[in-house]
């Protein structure tokens with residue numbers, strides 16, 4: 001394989017996501033040949049630890065033998081079937097299993113094929129649900145600094161300017177409420193007070209409150225207290241506002257529990273799941289809602305939720321999702337992650353003496369710190385390039401360096417990562 005040709009052809013024919021393509025002149029693409037466990041290998045057989053689980057999706061390593069075997073099995077029987085009017089065994093099984101892991105009130109699965117689509121489904125369903133009750137509530141509510149995806153609806157309820165501002169003219173109505181700055185009782189109360197003011201001012205106009213429980217990931221790995229989520233969700237319910245939990249990034253053990261809603265003690269009206277759902281193999285998402293909401297749509301055609309995606313409920317994706325649940329059930333993953341999380345956090349303290357590093361933090365299996373200094377926009381790319389030299393795939397969000405590894409990472413590999421981070425920070429400081 002001629003790597004230079006591969007890169008040239010890529011740049012000639014491909015437009016990469018979330019990228020200013022011009023940056024590729026200074027920060028070249030890295031073609032990856034294969035993956036195994038926490039490692040990704042380039043065409044020269046250099047190996048890199050996947051510190052970001054390939055955009056937060058990979059839970060149990062690349063080319064996982066068990067998931068591989070299940071996807072191969074599925075491939076021999078059914079690769080795809082239209083999901084309107086037809087069903088398949090895997091998805092019925094999966095739906096029963098996922099619902100058995102959730103509290104009562106999360107009773108019905110509606111499938112889509114990526115995180116943003118799940119958010120669109122939840123937004124549309126919540127609007128439509130109110131309409132079916134005779135209420136035209138056409139404003140959404142979300143937290144400041146939130147991120148829910150890149151499609152127009154999802155972007156509208158997000159609040160990260162770099163992705164959103166340019167499209168302001170074409171977005172749907174959304175208001176943002178404030179995030180507590182810290183976990184002090186005063187801050188929580190003050191943020192809740194702001195929320196209630198908005199709810200009163202917009203009484204009967206707000207259709208749903210969408211929130212990433214416990215962690216704002218794309219917004220810079222900001223953690224905030226479960227108490228706020230609990231009280232904010234209850235306040236919204238008091239004003240008849242549907243609550244949407246976007247657990248696309250934090251579900252499946254990332255937040256520390258299987259689902260963040262357990263830590264927050266909230267049963268949302270809609271739960272959006274994606275990313276880790278297939279262990280990082282194939283696109284899939286699901287929105288889980290209540291029998292009550294489902295029933296409101298049941299009747300003649302005028303009530304039906306006429307939303308679909310061609311690959312909804314794809315059997316290969318579902319085989320991966322079932323395999324992922326098998327691994328959770330058979331390997332005591334959540335309990336083991338707690339031990340692993342403690343070890344990683346303990347090791348990360350070694351970085352705390354560096355002037356460049358502040359605010360080392362963790363929530364479950366998400367670890368982050370801030371880089372102090374006068375950095376320009378390219379800091380993230382510079383950091384990523386230095387990381388490659390040290391054998392890590394890492395992609396800071398601006399000056400926020402985060403570590404979200406596959407759950408199978410070993411203590412030795414964690415030690416390697418922390419040593420490598422030391423070297424990168426040293427070089428960055430030179």
Ligand SMILES: Cc1ncc(COP(=O)(O)O)c(C=O)c1O
Nearest residue numbers: 114115116147148149212248249
């Ligand atoms: C919280 C959250 N919601 C939604 C999305 C969008 O998911 P997708 O990239 O699959 O469209 C993301 C993606 O990072 C996310 O972090």
